[in-house]
Amino acid sequence: MNAAPADQIRLLDVQGLDVRLQQLAHKRKSLPEHAEIEALTKDLAQLRDLLVAAQTEESDCAREQTKAEQDVDQVRTRAARDQQRLGSGAVTSPKDLENLQREITSLAKRQGDLEDVVLEVMERRESAQERVGELTGRVSSVQSKIDDATARRDAAFGEIDAEVDSVTKERGVVAGAVPADLLKLYEKLREQQGGIGAAKLYQRSCQGCRQELAITELNEIRSAAPDTVVRCENCRRILVRTAESGL
Numbered sequence: 001m002n003a004a005p006a007d008q009i010r011l012l013d014v015q016g017l018d019v020r021l022q023q024l025a026h027k028r029k030s031l032p033e034h035a036e037i038e039a040l041t042k043d044l045a046q047l048r049d050l051l052v053a054a055q056t057e058e059s060d061c062a063r064e065q066t067k068a069e070q071d072v073d074q075v076r077t078r079a080a081r082d083q084q085r086l087g088s089g090a091v092t093s094p095k096d097l098e099n100l101q102r103e104i105t106s107l108a109k110r111q112g113d114l115e116d117v118v119l120e121v122m123e124r125r126e127s128a129q130e131r132v133g134e135l136t137g138r139v140s141s142v143q144s145k146i147d148d149a150t151a152r153r154d155a156a157f158g159e160i161d162a163e164v165d166s167v168t169k170e171r172g173v174v175a176g177a178v179p180a181d182l183l184k185l186y187e188k189l190r191e192q193q194g195g196i197g198a199a200k201l202y203q204r205s206c207q208g209c210r211q212e213l214a215i216t217e218l219n220e221i222r223s224a225a226p227d228t229v230v231r232c233e234n235c236r237r238i239l240v241r242t243a244e245s246g247l
Helices: 005-029 032-088 094-176 180-192 215-223
Strands: 198-202 238-241
Touching (some): 005 094, 032 094
Parallel strands (some): 198 238
C-alpha cells in the first residue's frame, strides 16, 4: 500500500487523538468518586437496615407499653371498685370481708408488678427511640456524602464528556483527510492491537511494541519509497517514518 508521507504523518495525529479518547474513557471509568459512592451506598444500605430494625423495635415497644398500661388501668379500676365496696359497708360477712381484703392486697401487688413492666418497656422504648434518632442522623449524613460525591462525579463527567466531544470532532476532521484505504487498514490494526494501529519509527525502534528493529528490517525500510506504507515485523503495526527515525 502507498500513501503520501504527509498522509502517514496525519495518521499519527489520528492515532494520538484515539489514544486521548481511550485515556478519557479510562479516566471516566476510573474516577475516585465511583469507589467512594459504591462504599457509601453499601454503608447506607446497612444503616437503613439497622434503622428499620430500630424503628420496628420502637413500634413493638410502643404497642407493648400501651398493652401494659391498659393492664395497669384495669387492675387499678378493679382495686378502686373493691376499695369502694370495702369502705361502703356493703360487705358484712367476715369471710367476704376477708376475701375482699385479700383481693385488694393481691391487686395492689399485681398493680405494682404491672407498673414495673410498664417502666421496663418504657426504658426499652426510650433506648430504641435514641437508636432511631442516632441512625436517622447517620443515614442523613451518609446520604449527604453520597450526594456530594455524586455531584463531584457528575461535574467530572461533564468536563470529560466535553473534551471527548471536542476530541471526537477533531478526529473526524483529521481522519477525513486520510486516504480511505490507509484509514481502513489503520482501524483494522487498531482493533487487533489494543488500540494502537500506527506508531512512529523513532531512533530505529517501533513506538508501538517498543522493540528495536533488526538491521535487515531497517535496511528494507531505508530502501522503501517515501510513499510506501511500511509495517513493523514484530507487531505488524503501521510504521510511520519521520526525521527522528534514525534511518
